[in-house]
Amino acid sequence: MKLLVTGGAGFIGSNFILYWLKKHPDDYIVNFDKLTYAGNLENLVSVQNNPHYRFVQGDICDAQAVRVAMKDSDTVVHFAAESHVDRSILDSTPFVKTNVLGTQVLLEAAREAHIQRFHHISTDEVFGALELGSTDKFNETTPYNPHSPYSASKAGSDHLVRAYHDTYGLPITISNCANNYGPYMFPEKLIPLAITNLLEGKKVPVYGDGLYVRDWLYVEDHCSAIDAVLHKGTVGETYLVGSMTQDVPNIEIIKTILAIMGKDETSIEYVKDRPGHDRRYAIDWSKIHTQLGWSPQYADLRKGLEKTIEWYTQNQDWWKRVKSGTYHAYYEQQYGGK
Numbered sequence: 245m246k247l248l249v250t251g252g253a254g255f256i257g258s259n260f261i262l263y264w265l266k267k268h269p270d271d272y273i274v275n276f277d278k279l280t281y282a283g284n285l286e287n288l289v290s291v292q293n294n295p296h297y298r299f300v301q302g303d304i305c306d307a308q309a310v311r312v313a314m315k316d317s318d319t320v321v322h323f324a325a326e327s328h329v330d331r332s333i334l335d336s337t338p339f340v341k342t343n344v345l346g347t348q349v350l351l352e353a354a355r356e357a358h359i360q361r362f363h364h365i366s367t368d369e370v371f372g373a374l375e376l377g378s379t380d381k382f383n384e385t386t387p388y389n390p391h392s393p394y395s396a397s398k399a400g401s402d403h404l405v406r407a408y409h410d411t412y413g414l415p416i417t418i419s420n421c422a423n424n425y426g427p428y429m430f431p432e433k434l435i436p437l438a439i440t441n442l443l444e445g446k447k448v449p450v451y452g453d454g455l456y457v458r459d460w461l462y463v464e465d466h467c468s469a470i471d472a473v474l475h476k477g478t479v480g481e482t483y484l485v486g487s488m489t490q491d492v493p494n495i496e497i498i499k500t501i502l503a504i505m506g507k508d509e510t511s512i513e514y515v516k517d518r519p520g521h522d523r524r525y526a527i528d529w530s531k532i533h534t535q536l537g538w539s540p541q542y543a544d545l546r547k548g549l550e551k552t553i554e555w556y557t558q559n560q561d562w563w564k565r566v567k568s569g570t571y572h573a574y575y576e577q578q579y580g581g582k
């Protein structure tokens with residue numbers, strides 16, 4: 245395959261490129277990324293001289309740049325997005341531009357270039373919230389009901405991707421996945437924020453009552469799920485990707501991290517809640533399991549957290565550089581008032 249990967253310098257995109265070049269060394273990858281605050285080429289130093297890999301800096305909203313970058317590709321794997329809910333609450337403009345308009349620009353270019361597969365990476369957050377204490381799960385037929393500007397913009401992009409399939413016959417697939425965690429995750433999201441704050445001797449901010457539930461997916465499992473969809477998935481179909489078999493509230497995740505890191509609960513700081521905070525996400529991932537034979541290899545959350553904590557402990561230069569500069573201004577704006 246000749247892949248154009250958008251957003252390949254971000255958390256999941258860079259894990260995907262490292263995974264793919266190892267697993268499929270005969271394939272070619274062009275990584276097209278704007279390098280926003282979340283993009284970091286340091287993640288890809290180990291492949292930067294690989295002749296099967298090329299980086300192009302560009303914005304997915306720039307039709308001409310996208311056209312040029314896509315020229316020799318047969319497959320698009322679209323990760324590029326503004327991805328953080330809290331930032332979307334502070335300013336939704338870049339979310340609508342990149343996630344909605346940028347996706348439309350890519351779809352148009354893919355149509356022109358006769359791309360053989362356009363795989364769109366989306367999120368379970370487009371489905372809204374489930375009730376705490378219920379056993380309900382999202383599946384491929386759950387109606388869309390997004391609540392944050394982030395999830396609304398991702399919902400818009402999903403609808404556009406499906407519309408390009410139904411209207412123009414573009415060969416698309418979509419995956420809606422759970423909250424990922426693992427190496428190279430930007431420390432604005434809960435798990436890396438908690439680990440790096442604790443490594444710095446700071447407290448972990450917990451929103452509201454801490455009884456919010458997410459389905460957590462180790463990033464390597466997400467990469468293998470995309471691999472399964474690209475090689476075995478059916479054009480036009482959507483696949484949900486999750487990992488958990490039971491609910492674990494945020495506060496329990498934080499307590500597990502504290503226990504692994506040898507800290508006590510005085511390191512927890514309850515802060516004001518996020519507006520429109522979705523109570524619970526849970527994914528029924530039986531379709532990708534039964535139809536494509538995919539299963540998560542890191543379904544044991546504690547093991548995944550241990551692996552992640554080990555990575556952040558051994559790669560302090562990476563996150564210390566990331567946490568310098570504009571990160572401070574964001575942290576002050578988000579948490580300054582507590």
Ligand code: NAD
Pocket residue numbers: 250251252253254255256257276277278279280281282283284302303304305322323324325326327328342346365366367368398421422423424425430
């Ligand atoms: P990230 O924020 O870590 O990385 C996003 C990448 O996209 C960065 O490298 C950034 O530079 C690039 N980018 C942003 N705007 C761009 C633009 N206009 N043009 C080109 N590049 C641009 O995000 P992530 O956590 O790796 O998420 C990747 C994808 O997975 C997103 O589509 C996100 O919605 C989805 N997703 C993420 C999670 C999660 O837990 N992180 C869960 C479900 C779905």
Ligand code: TYD
Pocket residue numbers: 329330423432433434435437449450451452454456457458494518
């Ligand atoms: P986050 O990692 O931002 O992902 P998402 O909002 O996309 O699910 O947040 C995960 C959960 O953790 C969510 O319920 C919000 C909560 N949270 C905190 O309690 N404290 C924090 O500092 C952050 C960033 C998140």
